[in-house]
Amino acid sequence: MGKGERPEHTAPPEIFYNEDEARKYTTNSRMISIQASLTARALELLALPPGGPPRLLLDIGCGSGLSGEALTEAGHAWVGLDISPAMLDVAVDREVEGDVLLSDMGQGVPLRAGAFDGAISISAVQWLCNADRSSHDPRRRLRRFFQTLYACLARGARAVLQVYPENAAQAEMMVGAAMKVGFSGGLVVDYPHSTRAKKYFLVLMVGTGGAAPAGREGDPDADEEGGGPGAGPSTVAVAGRERRGKRRGGPGGGGGGGGKDRAWVLKKKEKQRRKGNEVKPDSKYTARKRRRLI
């Protein structure tokens, strides 16, 4: 998603992310590493108190589970939702740890109040700024999304949404919609002076009158753990405002077959690794048995 046409302008998300795109997306090693590092940064901005138990997190626009896997790696439990059946099928085939829901965030998140310890969204919410049907009003859909997101979070929880706004007006529209339903916080911009590395995160808080934290500055490549040359006190570049008042049948998907054994799976994973594809590390759960109860 660099130069060129923005995917939101080409087709609705559930069409754009079809089977082909879902597969390409999920096997693209560059994509995998970008989404993983965006998720790591989102987790950092979630600012969960360190050393606590694993948390229950929501991943909005979870897609095929690249962002979710980073949550799993950080030790958290998660529930994902996405509007693309093809992306979710890939997630299920890849045996992600989180459960996934087929759901349109613009219709509101289908969750009860107050239970989630936090929410992240990686490269998804800008899709809401487009009207894909005549019945779609982006402002209404944004409002509904933020209202229900706010409601499903526990007090003191945060939502960190990494977005690709098309322009300043769109960024404003998203921030404005979030503030209006009661979130505090704002937009954090990492590496505002680099066209390549510049990234936007909406950092939203429930029930704490906080401002958004600072974005990262300096040299994006040197800046692994905030330690780059420019890593002094970095600044928020844009509007931080305070508020007033594991799966499926046989691995490889396709269903059918079933009953592939562990050795088969390990061999297949090894083959993928040799091709340079990212493959989940083997664990005692690899190809674990699924026992049918009902």
Place this chain on the structure above:
Amino acid sequence: MKLLTHNMLACTIKGVQNGFPLKIEAEEVVEREADFDPDFLRHIFPKLEWAAFLEGARALGCAEGLPDAVPEGALEEEAFLRAFHHALLEVHLEEGALVCPETGRRFIVSKGIPNMLLNEDEV
């Protein structure tokens, strides 16, 4: 779909006041091992709606060892924690439906994925 997720799901159709808990109609249920983590179980317990969890566990056939009311101290007991862990995280609804208690609207679960998409007139 695990019962952990079921415990968070609600029907949010326009005008619905009591969209929780969704009633489970189970067609296929499978079991998958998950890491046993008492810290997570203790963290999540107070967030759960216990009655809804029990009802779900009964629908999935994994309510054994789960009391109607959880006595004080149960979260320190291995036997309870194991039963809780199993029902919360290891039993999955693969095929079936979730039914809104207020409207009777059915949400289909296929390949473990609940379809929560609403029709235009439900938003």
